[in-house]
Amino acid sequence: MQYGPTLAVGGAYIVAASPHAPLLLVVLTSVTILCLARVIVFFARRYAGSGGIFTYISESASPVISLMAAATLFIGYAATLSTAVNGASLFLSGIFYNLGIPQAVEVGPQLILVSALAAGMFAVAGRGIQVSAMLARTLGLACVPVILFVMAAYLMKVGVDIPALIDPSGFQLSAGIAGLVLGVAVFIGFDGVASLANRTSDPLRNMPRIIMWVAAVGIPVLAVTVIVQAPVASSPAFAEGESPLSIMARDAGVAWLGLPADLLLLASMFAAGVAAQSFAGNVFAAMGRIGLLPTSMSRTNRHGIATRSMALAGLLSLFVVACASAAGGGIPAAAGQFIYAAAAHAWGIAYMLVCAVAIWVAARERPHRRSVIFCGVCAFLMFGSLELNGLRTGYDDPLDVVQGVCVGAAAVAMIVFLVISRSRRSAIDLTSLDTLE
Numbered sequence: 001m002q003y004g005p006t007l008a009v010g011g012a013y014i015v016a017a018s019p020h021a022p023l024l025l026v027v028l029t030s031v032t033i034l035c036l037a038r039v040i041v042f043f044a045r046r047y048a049g050s051g052g053i054f055t056y057i058s059e060s061a062s063p064v065i066s067l068m069a070a071a072t073l074f075i076g077y078a079a080t081l082s083t084a085v086n087g088a089s090l091f092l093s094g095i096f097y098n099l100g101i102p103q104a105v106e107v108g109p110q111l112i113l114v115s116a117l118a119a120g121m122f123a124v125a126g127r128g129i130q131v132s133a134m135l136a137r138t139l140g141l142a143c144v145p146v147i148l149f150v151m152a153a154y155l156m157k158v159g160v161d162i163p164a165l166i167d168p169s170g171f172q173l174s175a176g177i178a179g180l181v182l183g184v185a186v187f188i189g190f191d192g193v194a195s196l197a198n199r200t201s202d203p204l205r206n207m208p209r210i211i212m213w214v215a216a217v218g219i220p221v222l223a224v225t226v227i228v229q230a231p232v233a234s235s236p237a238f239a240e241g242e243s244p245l246s247i248m249a250r251d252a253g254v255a256w257l258g259l260p261a262d263l264l265l266l267a268s269m270f271a272a273g274v275a276a277q278s279f280a281g282n283v284f285a286a287m288g289r290i291g292l293l294p295t296s297m298s299r300t301n302r303h304g305i306a307t308r309s310m311a312l313a314g315l316l317s318l319f320v321v322a323c324a325s326a327a328g329g330g331i332p333a334a335a336g337q338f339i340y341a342a343a344a345h346a347w348g349i350a351y352m353l354v355c356a357v358a359i360w361v362a363a364r365e366r367p368h369r370r371s372v373i374f375c376g377v378c379a380f381l382m383f384g385s386l387e388l389n390g391l392r393t394g395y396d397d398p399l400d401v402v403q404g405v406c407v408g409a410a411a412v413a414m415i416v417f418l419v420i421s422r423s424r425r426s427a428i429d430l431t432s433l434d435t436l437e
Contacts, residue, residue, distance in 0.1 A: 006186050006221055007147045008265055009090065009336070011229030012244040017337055017399070019181025019233065022226050023165040025176060029183035030219045032382040033190070035375035036351055037215040039358045041208045042372045053350055061357045067421075069353050071414035075406060076346035078316035079339065080188060081121075084273030085321045086339045088117045090332035091266040094243030098259050105241030107330035111322055118318040121270065125277040125310055138271075143264045150245055150261060151228045153252035160227055177389045178399045182337065184386070185344035186222055190214050204208045237376045241331055262419060280317075281310030291424045327398065332424040345406040348383045355380040 015022045023215030043056040053073065058066040092113055098106035103109060190211075232244045245265065246258035285306035297309045320339060328334030359376040362369035387407075390400035 006218075007144065007225050008245045008261075009087070009225075009229075009243070009333075010182075010186050010222060011225035011227070012233045012238060012390045013333070013337060013340065014179045014182045014226055015230045015233035016238070016333070017182055020171040020175065021166055021168045022179060022230065023162075023223065024168065024171075025179045025183055026219070026223050026226055028180055028382070029187075029222065032180075032184060032188045032379055033215050033218070034212075035379040035382070036355070037190075037212050038375035039355055039372060039379060041211050042210060042358055042362065042369065043354070044207045053354055057357055058353055060361050061353070065353060065357070067292075067417050068410075068415055069350050070287070071417055072346050072349040072353075072406075072410045074284075074287070074413045074417075075409045076188075076343060076350060077276075077283055078313060079320060079343035079346050079406075080338045081273065081276040081280050081313055081317035082320040082324070083185075083336075083343055084269055084276050085114055085118050085121070085317055085379040086324065086332060086336045087269035088273055089114050089268055089321070089325075090268070090336060091243055091269060092117070093241045093332050094262045095259060095266065098238070098246060098262070102240060105330050105332065107326055110325045110330040110332065110335075114321045114325060115318060117270065117273070118314050118321070121273040121277045122272045122310060123304075124270075125281065136246045143261070143268050146257065146261050146264060147245060150249045150252060150254065150354040151224070152250040152256055153254050155228055157252045158231055160230075162227070162262075165227060165230060174389065174393055174397055174400075177386060178337075178341070178397065180382075181341050181344045181399065183222060183384050184348065184383075185340040187215065187218055188343050188347045190218065220309050236335060239331065241333070276312055277314060277317075281306050282315035284309035287417075291421045293420060295424075337399065338402055341402045342406055345387065345403045346410065349407070349410065350385055352380055352383045352387070355383070404431055 011022075016026065018025055040056075047055050053069065054066070057069045089110065093104050096102075104113065134330065138250065219235040229244055229248070232238055232247050235242075235247050237247050238244060243258075243262050243265070245261050249255055249258035249261060284293060285298045286309075287293040288295055288299075288309065293309075297307065297312065299308055300306050320342060324335035324338040324342075325332075327338055328336075358426070359373055359380070362372040362376065380388070386404060390397075390403050393400055395401050395404055
C-alpha cells in the first residue's frame with residue numbers, strides 16, 4: 001500500500017460508498033486486516049526462506065486449490081495495476097479541472113487519458129522493476145508532508161464531526177459492505193513485505209514485526225483520511241472530477257497548493273503504476289515458464305525485459321479501467337470505486353484460501369495454534385461476507401456485479417491454466433512465483 005495516495009483519496013472513496021458510520025467500517029477493516037496479518041505471520045515463520053501467498057498455499061494444499069489461488073491472483077495483479085492507472089487519471093483529471101477544462105472527465109477524453117497513461121507506464125517499465133520500485137517508494141513518501149499540511153489546514157477550517165461518523169442510524173448493510181470492500185482494498189498486497197523481511201539479519205524475528213507493523217500503521221492512516229475527508233465525499237466538485245486533495249486545499253484557503261499537490265500525486269501514482277506493470281509482467285512471465293501461460297509470455301527482449309507479459313498485464317489493466325470509466329460516466333472517482341472493488345474481491349478470494357489453509361494446518365498441529373485458528377476463521381468469514389454479498393442482494397448493486405465479474409474472470413483464468421498445464425505435461429512449481437523481485 002502507498003500511504004501518500006491513500007491519505008489523499010481513500011477516505012473520500014469509502015465515505016462516498018458508505019456515508020453512514022464510516023468509522024465503524026474502519027474498525028471492521030482493522031480487525032479483518034490484523035487477523036489476516038496474524039495468519040500471514042504464521043506462514044511467514046514456516047517458510048522464512050521464500051515467503052509468499054503462492055508458497056503458503058501450494059506447500060499445504062492440493063494442486064487444484066493452488067491453481068485457484070494462481071487464477072485469482074492473475075486477475076488481482078491486473079486489477080492492482082488498474083488502480084494505479086485510475087489513480088494517475090484521477091489526479092491528472094484534477095489538474096485539468098483546476099485549469100478550467102472540466103471536459104476531461106467525460107467518457108471519451110477519459111479513455112484517451114487512461115490509454116496514454118497505460119502506454120506511458122508500459123514504456124517506462126522497460127527500465128526495470130528496481131528503478132520503478134525505488135521511484136514509487138520515494139514519490140509515495142515525498143507527497144505525505146504536503147498532504148498532511150493540506151489536511152491539517154482543512155481540519156482547522158472545516159472541523160470534524162466524530163459523532164456523525166459513528167452514528168449507525170440510516171446504516172444500510174449493502175452500503176456498509178461496499179465501504180468495507182474499499183477499506184480492505186487499501187491494504188491489498190501488504191503481505192508482500194514478508195519477502196522483504198527475509199533479507200534482514202534475523203528473518204524469523206523480524207518478519208512478524210514488519211508484517212504487523214505495516215498493517216498497524218495503515219489503520220490510523222485509513223482512520224485519519226476517513227475523518228478528514230468525510231465532507232469532501234459529498235462535495236459536488238468531487239462528483240465532477242476534482243481530486244479530494246484539491247478540494248481540501250481550496251476550502252482550507254490554500255488553493256495554490258491544489259495544483260502542485262495533484263502534480264506530485266500524479267507522479268507518485270505513475271511511478272507506482274510502473275512498478276506494478278513491471279512486477280505483474282514478471283509474474284506473468286514466470287507463469288509462462290512454469291506452464292500456466294503460453295511459453296511465449298516468458299520471452300524477453302535484448303535488455304532482459306519480458307515485454308510480452310508486460311504488454312498482457314497492461315492491456316488487461318487498460319481494459320478494466322476503460323470498462324470502469326464507461327460505467328462511471330467518465331468520472332475517475334466513480335470508476336475508482338469499481339476498480340478498487342475489483343482488486344479487493346480478486347485478492348480477497350486468495351486471502352480466503354490462505355486463511356482456510358492456515359486453519360487446516362494449525363488445527364493439525366500439536367499443540368493447536370488457537371490464535372491462528374481464531375484469526376483465520378475471523379478473516380475468512382469477513383472476506384467471505386464480501387464475496388457472497390451479491391448472492392444476498394441479487395447483484396442489484398454495481399459493486400456486487402464487480403464481484404461476480406471477478407469470480408467469472410478467475411474461473412476463466414483457471415480453465416486456461418488447466419488446459420495449458422495439461423498440454424505441456426510439466427510439473428508446476430508455484431513457489432517460484434514468490435522468488436520474484
